[in-house]
Amino acid sequence: MAQTYRLQDRGRVDLERPIDFTFNGKRYRGYAGDTVASALLANGIHLVGRSFKYHRPRGILGAGAEEPNALLQVESGPRTLPNVRATQAELYDGMAVTSVNAWPGPDTDVGAVNQLFAKLFPAGFYYKTFMWPGKAWPYYEKVIRHAAGLGKAPTDPDPDFYDKRYAHCDVLVAGGGPAGLAAALTAARSGARVVLADENPEFGGSLLSARETIDGKPAIDWVQATLDELRGHPEVRILPRTIVFGYYDHNWIDLLESRTDHLSRKPDDRPRQRMWKVRAQEVVLATGAIERPLVFVDNDRPGIMLASAARSYVNRYGVKPGNRCVLVTNNDGAYQAALDMQDAGIEIAAAIDVRAEATGPFTERAKQAGIRILPNHGVAAVDGAKRVRAIKAQPLAADGERLTGASRKIACDFVASSGGWNPTVHLFSQSRGKLRFDAETAAFVPDRSVQRARSAGCCQGTWGLMGCLKDGLAAGAEAAKAAGFPDTKAGSTPKASDDGFLPARWLWTVPGEQPVGHKGKHFVDYQNDVTAADLLLAIREGYTSIEHVKRYTTTGMATDQGKTSNVNALGIVSQARGLPIPEIGTTTFRPPYTPVTFGAWGGRDVGDLFDAERHSPMHAWHVRAGAAFENVGLWKRPWYYPIGNESMHDAVQRESKATRDSVGILDATTLGRIDVQGPDAVEFLNRVYTNGWKTLKPGMARYGLMLGEDGMVMDDGVTACLRENHYLMHTTSGGAGDVLAHLEEYLQTEWPELRVYLTTVTEQYATAALAGPNARKLLQEVTDIDLSPEAFPFMTFREGTVAGVPARVFRISFSGDLSFEINVHADHGLHMWQTLMSVGEKYDITPYGTETMHVLRAEKGFIIVGQETDGTVTPIDLGMDKLCSSKKDFIGKRSLARPDMLDPQRKQFVGLLPDDPEEVLEEGAQLVEVLKDAPPMDMVGHVSSSYMSPNLGRSFALALVEGGLHKHGQKVFAPMPGGKTIACTITNPVFFDPEGERLRA
Amino acid sequence: MLLIPCPYCGARTENEFAYGGEAHKVRPEHPEEVSDEAWADYLFLQKNTNGTYYERWVHAHGCRRWFNLVRDTLTNQVHGAYKIEEEPPKVDETTYV
C-alpha cells in the first residue's frame, strides 16, 4: 500500500529499507527509522484508539514519551506488550500492533455508547457511583476493571529474559539532546566516568526534528562529531534506547534499556530489556521539554496534534500529518512548525492565534511566508468525530472568556496546536528538587537541587538552541569538577540560533461557542479523560487543594503522570479560584517517568533463581526416595516419603506408627546452629534464655526458651556445653538467622563488655535423628560410643565415631521416643545416612518427614515456635512458666510482669480431643464456647496443630484457648463453613507417654 | 536507595543494612525496678523525629556490626556514622514542624 503522506525529500528514515507491519490486522508499509506512529501517519491513519472513559475516537497527539492517546498492543501471545506508545515504538519487519480499549476496533467501537452517558462520568465518578452499597463492590470492580482495561497483559509465561546491571559513574547525563550531548562532552574531556542515556535509538533529541544549523552546518553534523569524540573516551558509556525513569535518594538512578524490542528477530541470547541501577556522583539532567496542548473544545479529535509533533513528523520522519493544516497557538514559537510544514508542501490554511497581537520572530517570518494569521481568535467548534474536517474560528471578547463577532469555518485535515512548553522536570522533581513557577513562560522550572544534580537546557527553562548548548557545556564541566576532576573550561559555545517561543498569552481555557461543559469537551488530560468541566466541578464541590483535585478528577495520574496536562490543569484551577498558579501549588511527579515492565523489575530473579534454596547434604537421597518436600525458611525439607501411590495421609500414618513401633530416621540438618564461645558465654546464655545455665557441665545439654524483650516466645532449642566457655546452641530451622541477629544486637549494643563470640555453624554439620524403641540397637552397630542408659543418659551428648566418621551424638528427643541425634561433618552426611539406612534394614528403618515429625511431637505436646506461637504467646500462656528463672534477669522477663501478661483470660496452650475420633480439626479453626445459629459468635481461641494419630488411634489437636490452662475437661466447638460444628473436649496437651518413660529408656 | 557509610566497611548501599530504630536508648540495668509505664516507654516508644535523628543500623549483609547514624529523616541527608562506643559527631540539629 502506498504511503501517500511520505515525503521523499526529507526525514531520517531509510527509504531503501521498507518495512511491512500490520495495524489491527491490516498490512501497511513504513521504513527503517519509523516509529509505529510515523508509519501510520505516512499511511494517512490518525484514528488509533478510543479513550479510557468515554471511548472517544483518539488520534496521535505527540511524537515521543508525552503521547497520552496512541497506546497500542504490540504483538500477541506470550511476548505481547500492552499500552505501548506508538510514538516511541520503533517499527520492525512483521510487527503486529492493535488498538487497545476498542472493540471490535477503533472505527466501530461498542464501548462508544459511553459517550451517550457522559453525564454519568463526571469528576469523582468512581467515588460517587461505585461506593454504595459496599456489598456490590466486587461486582463494580469487575465492571470498572473491564471498562478500564486499556491493554491486555500476557497470560502465558514470558519467553524472554531480562537483565539487571549495577554501575557507578562520576557523571550521569540524562538525555542526549543538544544540552545533554554538550554536558557529556565537557564531563568526558575532564576524564570523568560518564554515562549518557537517551530514550531514542539516535542521539540528538530535538535536533533530529529540527532544521537548524550549528556553526553554519546542519545540526546533525555537530551531533555526529560530538558522538564520535565521546566514543573515543574509554570511560564514557553511551546508552541509546535507554530511558532514565527513576531518581531516588543519594543519586541512585534507575534506567531501562531496551535491547530487542525493536528487532524483528529476537536473538535468544540477548535480554529483551536491561535495567541499570546507577549510583552517580553527579547528575546532569538534560531532559528537554514537552509542548502543552491548547484546551479548546473537542481538542481531542483525531488529526489534532501538538505543533512540535507535526514538525517532528515532517522533519525527522519525512511524513506529512495531512495536506491542509490549521495552526492553533498561544505563542510565537509554534510558527516555526508552520514554516517547516509549509516548506514541506503542506498548505497552512490559517493560524488561529489567541494572542491579541500576533508578534515575534517566527510570527513575522510566517507573515512574510504568506501564512494567514487570525489574531485574537478562539476555536468556536471542531468538525469531524473520527478525523478533524474543519475548525471554526471566531474572535475573542476583550476579557478572553468568550467569543464574539462573526465566525468562519476553515476546512483542514489536521490541526497543529501549541499552548506553550513545560520543561520536563519529572526527574528533578523525583529527586525532591524544589520547583519554581516562572510567570513569563508559565512553567515550573527547577529552583534548588536537593541532590548532587543540575539541570541544563530546556528542562531548566533555557529555550534557544545556543543557550541549551551553553548550558550543557557548563553543566558537564561543573559536574565533573564537583566529582573531583580537573576544571575543564567549557570553551566557546558553537554558534546557533537562540530564539525561544515567546511572546505568548496564557489563556488556560480557550472559549468555544458554548460555555465549558456544554456540547463538546475541553480535554485537559487525554489519557484519563479529564476535561476542564471536571476540574471546575471539583472546585465547585469544594476541592481546593490541587492534590485533592488531582485525586478526585484523576488528572495527571497513572502512566501519563501529567506530562501534557499538569500545567493546563493548574492554570484552569488558578483561573477559577482567582489565585496565581504558585499559590495553587504543583504536584509531585513520581517514578517511573514511563511505565516499566514487570520483566525488567524481575530481571534474572525468576524461576529457579527467584529465591535461594538450601539443601541438606542428604537432599539427593531424599529426591531419589521420592520424598515430597516442604519449604522451611529457605530449606527444602522432606515432608513425607510416599510409597507407590500412597496418599499423604497414608504415608504419614505409616511413618508415625513405624517410628513408634521400631525406628524412624529424620533429616534434622536444617536446625540452626550457633557456636557460642568466650569467658562470659554462660552469663550470656543466662541473659538470653529464660532458664538458668550455670549448672550445665561439659557433655550436658539443656532445652532453652528464648523471648523477645516484649516477653513473647521467639525461639527454642537445645544448647550443649561442649567444654568450658564453649557452647553449641540449636535454633529452629526457620529462625536461625533471626536468632543470630538478635543475639548479636544485644551483644554489640547492650552488653559490649561481655566477652562472647558467635559464629553460625549451621552449614558445617549434617544431622540424622534416629527415633523409636530400636534406635539404640541400630546405632550401637555402627558406633564406638557406649549407648547404654547408664553411660549415656538423656539430655547428654557423646563424641566418637558413627559409620567410621567422627560424630557428636546427642541424646535428645523431639519425638518423645528413645532418640539419638547424630551430627557429622556435612561432607559425611550422605555416607552416615546411607549407612544407617542399610544397617537399619533389619529393623525396618523408616525415613520420615516433617509431617510425621509434627505428629510425633504433637502427641507429646511439644510446641513448634511459629505454629503454637505467633508473636503474641508468652511462656506463661504455654504453661512453661517453670522454665522462667526467678533468680536472674533475662530478655523479656520484665515484660512478663506487665499487667496484661498476667490476665488469666489470655489465650493459653491446651490439647483438644474431638468427640468424633475420626474428625480431624482444621488448623486455624476458630473455637467458641457458646454456639449460635449464625456468626458472629464469641471466639475464645483457635486450633494451632491438628492430626490423626495412629499411635493414639484417634484424632487430636493442640490449641490456644482463653483461660485454657484451667479449662481441662470443658467443651469447645469449632463451627465450620457450611454449618457443620465439631465438638471437642479441652485436655492436657500431652497425649503420649506423659511420664516420659520412653524418651528416657 | 540510601548510601550508608558503615564505620567498618565504608559507603555501601542501603539494601546491605537493616534498620534498628532510635539510638542511645539504654536498656535499664535493673528492669525489675522500672515502673510499668517506664518499661512500656522503653519497649514501644521511639522519638521518631522529623529532622536530625540518631538511629541504629546493622550492616546485616556485610560486617554484621551495629553502629549509629545521624540522618535527616526528611531529606535523608546523612550527617555521619559512628561506632556504638563512640560519641556522636557534632551536628547542627534541625527539626521540622
Ligand SMILES: [Zn+2]
Ligand atoms: Zn560494615
